Amino acid sequence: MLVNGKWTEEWQPVQESDAEGRFIRQHSGFRDRIGADSAKGFAAEAGRYLLYVAYICPWASRTLIALRLKGLENAIDVCVVDPRLGDQGWAFTGRDGSDLDRVNGASHLHEIYTLADPTYSGRATVPVLWDKKTRTIVNNESADIVRIFDKDFGALATGDVDLRPGGLEDEIDAVNDRLYDGFNNGVYRAGFATTQNAYEEAVADVFAALDWMEARLARADWLVADRLTEADIRAFVTLVRFDLAYHGLFKCNLRPLSAYPAVCAYLVRLLAIPAFAASVRPDHIKAGYYSVKALNPTGIVPLGPDLDYLAPLLAVRRGSCTATS
Ligand SMILES: N[C@@H](CCC(=O)N[C@@H](CS)C(=O)NCC(=O)O)C(=O)O
Missing domain, CATH: 1.20.1050.10 (Glutathione S-transferase Yfyf (Class Pi); Chain A, domain 2)
Incomplete structure (x- = not known):
C-alpha cells in the first residue's frame, strides 16, 4: 500500500483485521461527483474520463455494468489491469486481455494514486475514475461511480435505464x-x-x-x-x-x-x-x-x-x- 506517497515493501493483498480476526475494508479516499453535484467542478464531457478496472473485482465490475447499461461506452474510456495481484498491487501489462495505461503511461495503479495526490496513504484499489483534463482522481468508490454513471452524465448517457428511480x-x-x-x-x-x-x-x-x-x-x-x-x-x-x-x-x-x-x-x-x-x-x-x-x-x-x-x-x-x- 502507499504510505505518504511511497509504495511500502510490506504490502499484503489481505486488508486490515480487527482484534477478533475480522476483515476490515478500507474507506475510499476520493468521493467527488460530476456535473452539478461536483465540489471541484468536474463537468460531464465525452472523452474526458477514464475508468480503471479489474475484471476480477466485483466492485469494479459493477461500475462496468452501469457504464454499459447507461450507454456510456463511447463517452468514457476503460483501462483493465492485469488480473494477478503482484508485489506492487495492480499492474498494467497488456497480457491476457488486460491493457497498458496509454493515458498516463503508468506501470502500476498505485502511480495513478500518487499522480492525484503525491502524499496519498492507503491501498491502491480499483475502480478509479480518472479525469484526464485536471489529471486527478474524481472518485474511487464503486457505489458512487455507479451513481455518477446513472445520474451525472445527462444526455451523454444514452441507455434507457434508471438504476435508482425516484420513490424506490x-x-x-x-x-x-x-x-x-x-x-x-x-x-x-x-x-x-x-x-x-x-x-x-x-x-x-x-x-x-x-x-x-x-x-x-x-x-x-x-x-x-x-x-x-x-x-x-x-x-x-x-x-x-x-x-x-x-x-x-x-x-x-x-x-x-x-x-x-x-x-x-x-x-x-x-x-x-x-x-x-x-x-x-x-x-x-x-x-x-x-x-x-x-x-x-x-x-x-x-x-x-x-x-x-x-x-x-x-x-x-x-x-x-x-x-x-
Ligand atoms: N470501496 C471500494 C473497494 C474496492 C476494492 O476493495 N477493490 C479491491 C479489488 S476487489 C482492490 O483493488 N484491492 C487492492 C488492494 O486492496 O490493495 C469500492 O467499492 O470501490
Whole structure:
C-alpha cells in the first residue's frame, strides 16, 4: 500500500483485521461527483474520463455494468489491469486481455494514486475514475461511480435505464445494505478471516443472504419492485463469482449456488443482458483470486468448476489465464 506517497515493501493483498480476526475494508479516499453535484467542478464531457478496472473485482465490475447499461461506452474510456495481484498491487501489462495505461503511461495503479495526490496513504484499489483534463482522481468508490454513471452524465448517457428511480431509493438502500454486509463483503469477511469465529460468523451471514435472496426471487424477478435497479447489479457481481472463487478459495462452501434454483435462474436472466455478460471474464476472476498468495501460496489456478448453467452465456470467455510464478 502507499504510505505518504511511497509504495511500502510490506504490502499484503489481505486488508486490515480487527482484534477478533475480522476483515476490515478500507474507506475510499476520493468521493467527488460530476456535473452539478461536483465540489471541484468536474463537468460531464465525452472523452474526458477514464475508468480503471479489474475484471476480477466485483466492485469494479459493477461500475462496468452501469457504464454499459447507461450507454456510456463511447463517452468514457476503460483501462483493465492485469488480473494477478503482484508485489506492487495492480499492474498494467497488456497480457491476457488486460491493457497498458496509454493515458498516463503508468506501470502500476498505485502511480495513478500518487499522480492525484503525491502524499496519498492507503491501498491502491480499483475502480478509479480518472479525469484526464485536471489529471486527478474524481472518485474511487464503486457505489458512487455507479451513481455518477446513472445520474451525472445527462444526455451523454444514452441507455434507457434508471438504476435508482425516484420513490424506490429507500427500498434500494435497504437491500443494498443487506447485500453489502452479508453478501458482497460477507464473502471477503469469510475469505480473509484470521480466526475460526470470524470465519464462521461471516459464512453464516453469506448463506443467510443467499437464503433471503432465494425466498425473494422465488416470487419476484428482481430484488426491488418489478424492475432492474442498482440492487440487482450488487447481487450479480458476487453471485457470478460465487462458484468460481468464493466457494473454493474463500471457503464459502456450505452449499454450491446450484442449491438455490431461483437465484440461479436470476443469474442466468441477468447474464442474458449484454451489459452484464460483458463484465464477466471467468479467466480473470480465477487468475486474480487465486493469485492472492496469502490464501493460495502455490499460485495454482483450479481447472474447474464446470459451470454448466452459465456455459452458454460465457462460451466466448472461457479461455485460461494462469499464474505467473
Ligand atoms: N470501496 C471500494 C473497494 C474496492 C476494492 O476493495 N477493490 C479491491 C479489488 S476487489 C482492490 O483493488 N484491492 C487492492 C488492494 O486492496 O490493495 C469500492 O467499492 O470501490
